[in-house]
Structure formats: C-alpha cells, structure tokens
Amino acid sequence: MCYDINTIFLKGAPMDSNDNKPNHSLPIQPYTTRYLILEKAQEHFMRDGYKATSTRRIAKEVGITQPNLYHHFANKEALYIAVLEMVANNALDDLKLIPAETDHQLGETLIKMTYYLRETHPYNFPVMLNDMKKEISPETSFALYKIFQKSYLQPFIDLFEENSAQLIENFDADLLANHFFLVISPYMNPDNLSYSKLSIETIIDFFLNGIKR
Amino acid sequence: MCYDINTIFLKGAPMDSNDNKPNHSLPIQPYTTRYLILEKAQEHFMRDGYKATSTRRIAKEVGITQPNLYHHFANKEALYIAVLEMVANNALDDLKLIPAETDHQLGETLIKMTYYLRETHPYNFPVMLNDMKKEISPETSFALYKIFQKSYLQPFIDLFEENSAQLIENFDADLLANHFFLVISPYMNPDNLSYSKLSIETIIDFFLNGIKR
DNA sequence: GTCTATAATAGGATAGAC
C-alpha cells in the first residue's frame, strides 16, 4: 500500500534521498518558486478551502503569472495534494515528539498537542475534511484521507492506546482519536465562530471527564 | 432587535398573519414555484454549501429557467438566507417539543434531539457554519448566525439550564450548547467521513461522562 | 410569472515565444 501520489500528480523532481526528512515524499528547496507557491497555496487552501481559492490569486501574491504556476504543478488539484502532504508531514514530525515531553501523561499531552495544532496549524479543518471528500477527485480522495489520517490522527491513536488503562473499556483508539480530532477541529481556526469560546484546557477536560458533576 | 431580514432581501409577499406558523417570517405556499425553488435550494445548499451550489442547477432540477429564479429571489444570497430561515424555523418548532416527551431527562432528551436532527436535518453543518461566516456578506452574516443560534442552539441551552443541577458548576449554558452542537455536527451528515462511525448514544455518553473509566 | 438572449465576470487550463 503506497500513498505517495507525487509520481502521478506532481511535476518536478522526485525523491531526493539527501533530504533531512528522508521518509517524506516532498523535498522542497526553500525560496524556489515552487516553494513560494506551496507556501502561499497553503495559506489560502487551509483558510478558505479548495473551491474558494483561485490559482490566479496565489500566483499574483507570489509575484508570478498564473500560467507559470502550471509549470510547477500539473493542475489545481495536484497543488492542493502537495500542500496537504506538506502540512501533514510537518504535523506528524512535531506531534509524535510531544508525548515524550510530558511522560505520556494523557491530559497534559492532549493539551500540548492541541496547543501545538492551534499555534502552528490554525487551519480550517472542518472545511479541509469536506474538501478531501467532496472537492477532490474520488481516485485521490481516499489516498489524501489516508495521508491525513496517518499524520494527524496516528499520534492521538498512539496516545490513547498507551493510556488505555485509564480509559473506558472496549474502546477503539481509532474511533476515539477521530472523535477527538472532530471535537477540537472547530477551535483550531481563528475565523471560526467557535474559536476561543472555550479554552483548550476546558475542551480537553470536557472530553476526558464529561460535563456532569 | 429584529432579525427579520426578509423585507430587505426577499422579493415576493411579506408576512401573512393567517399562517399556521404566525411567528415565522416566511409563509410559503406549497407547490408554488417559490416553494419548489426553496426545497431544491435547501437540498443543495445544505449538502454542498453555498459556493458549490449553482443557481443553474437548482433551476434545472426545479424545471424552470435560471433567470426565472431571479423573479422569486433577489439574488443567490437572498435565496440562501431564505433557505436558512426556513430550515431554522422548522428545527426550532420541532426541537422545543422534544424535552417534554422525555420529562426533560438530560441524556434521553439529548439522544432524541440528536436523532431528530440527523433524521430530518442531515445537513452539512460544518460547511454551513463556515458559509454563514465566510461566503455571506458581512452585513447579513451576523443576522444569519443569530437566526441559527435562536433555532438550533436555544433548545439545547434551555435543556442544559433545566438540568443545571446535574452539570459541572459555574458552567455557561450557551457555551455548553455551542460546544455540544459542534461535537454532533460532523455526525449529522451522511457524506461526512465521520458519519456513523460512532452511534449517537455513544457520542452523547462521551459528551456527558467523558472517556475516562 | 416565465421565457430567450445576453451581458459581465471569473476561473482553470493550454500554446507557444523567449
């Protein structure tokens, strides 16, 4: 099972094994046009969603013409996929380090991981999840969701499994991590109506202990 | 404070006080073209969101021409507002009756209200919340959110207040209802990746009691 | 109230020169 869809969708150089993130499929040289496009596309896609983001706008803000963008990426969808792989890989790299910082303490770790996401990935996750399913071609939709799952959910799955002794019996760590992510998603993005209505500490407390006294 | 924005945005007849829903601002005669447009628009807007829905498609499926739609509604945004008011009013009418059916028992009532929403309002709420904020003009965005809040959140706010004795101390019923709605939102819509991954009973149980044993 | 015709715009994508 291989989720590296670069070879299908992305123009430009393939794997560079001399990269400092050898397991990742997207070695991006900083300050290249390709890199600048990816950065700007990330900003727009992750804030406004797939449909509301235009290639013209990205190109303009990067300082290139819109057709030039098509030299670096086959089409809009390929650019979206590249962005998602990039942010997912960044999330995975950082999230998996956090449990060790807190001795794998469940509550503390969840709070730290959630803060990390809100500070460094303040994306529109509810819309992003919708895009992956509804705006991307079905053939790549599944692969994209797998990438997302591996990067954003796996660290939480691992944490729940490590702390299974404290949790309800017969739980499924996958379902629990998925649920947790859905619960925090609307609170990650500054544009969302719910942002900062509850503190991260409160959200985690509700998640772990419920709202009953 | 008045959130009835029909008079500003909607063409056609104003209030008809001989309606069986006298408090509502939108008396809709069934089987009129206006009604058929609203029904079809609801289906598309609430499943695909504002941007992904086209007036052409709605008109075609209703069996009229696209310009004809502009006889009944001033523009796409006015149609969206009318749809949202309609579904919100329906939700309010039905949701507020449910607590009495279960003697205002907290857990039972939450389960029934959530089942009601998933069965009769299987909408794409995460996208709908995003649309209200990002795709609608700022002037009406706030009013729309107020309508949404009054219809979808108030029944939950009332329920939490009635059951405050069972709940954590110093809680804010508004915040709690808002949080509850965000938690169930991704599970209401059949297209969402999370749909039916957890049963409604489990979601409510997690919400009330947490996931710790 | 519904239609035809059409404007006006914006968006994704390609061809080909340099």
Next chain:
DNA sequence: GTCTATCCTATTATAGAC
C-alpha cells in the same frame, strides 16, 4: 523557467418580449 495571449467553461445577473 517565465512570460503573453488566449481558450473554454461555468457562473451570477440583467434586459426585455410574451
């Protein structure tokens, strides 16, 4: 690798006849 020019399509919206 970047540009200009351009195509094609989809979309919202308007004008005006019936």
